[in-house]
Amino acid sequence: DGGITQSPKYLFRKEGQNVTLSCEQNLNHDAMYWYRQDPGQGLRLIYYSQIVNDFQKGDIAEGYSVSREKKESFPLTVTSAQKNPTAFYLCASGDRVNYGYTFGSGTRLTVV
Amino acid sequence: RKEVEQDPGPFNVPEGATVAFNCTYSNSASQSFFWYRQDCRKEPKLLMSVYSSGNEDGRFTAQLNRASQYISLLIRDSKLSDSATYLCVVTNNQAGTALIFGKGTTLSVSS
Numbered sequence: 001d002g003g004i005t006q007s008p009k010y011l012f013r014k015e016g017q018n019v020t021l022s023c024e025q026n027l028n029h030d031a032m033y034w035y036r037q038d039p040g041q042g043l044r045l046i047y048y049s050q051i052v053n054d055f056q057k058g059d060i061a062e063g064y065s066v067s068r069e070k071k072e073s074f075p076l077t078v079t080s081a082q083k084n085p086t087a088f089y090l091c092a093s094g095d096r097v098n099y100g101y102t103f104g105s106g107t108r109l110t111v112v
Numbered sequence: 113r114k115e116v117e118q119d120p121g122p123f124n125v126p127e128g129a130t131v132a133f134n135c136t137y138s139n140s141a142s143q144s145f146f147w148y149r150q151d152c153r154k155e156p157k158l159l160m161s162v163y164s165s166g167n168e169d170g171r172f173t174a175q176l177n178r179a180s181q182y183i184s185l186l187i188r189d190s191k192l193s194d195s196a197t198y199l200c201v202v203t204n205n206q207a208g209t210a211l212i213f214g215k216g217t218t219l220s221v222s223s
Contacts, residue, residue, distance in 0.1 A: 033210055042216060043156070100201075106154075
């Protein structure tokens, strides 16, 4: 079955640590996206990539980094520079933006 | 003004009720519109696209008014399983752009 897989489901980070969230898709989609969702808030765009080896900052890119070395993979690193990283992180992929996206099941990141 | 605005609710309705959600968007260049459903602590899932002519999928009807920059979702004969948050989503379809999400409207259907 085609789909988009995020791991881990839950992640705990100590202050000052970098952590990397995995996102893999086998839908053959060119575009991939990372969103962050805080309680009671909408989804906010962190980074997106329209094609391999290219990516753009979204609305809240500070404190995050990404890479897109393979079409199937778009990992997100939450760096120590991100001051408030506790949130629900959602990865999505899509063929064309006017077709909508498919989301992964998300990663819940908590700073301890 | 926020790009996509929705009444957060919650909307509390009995089973069988008809409920309508509204959404306004600020970018007149927006070209594609969607409703997503998000269950508690889960990822959003595409419920339906919204077309200018309006479209229906079973008990769900979506309408778009481009002149007023307004989108609606009507749910008829509400079921307990319809309880969720409904996200209004827009995009301008330009290369290099992404979907823009509203904060969502929460629906609770009770027996």
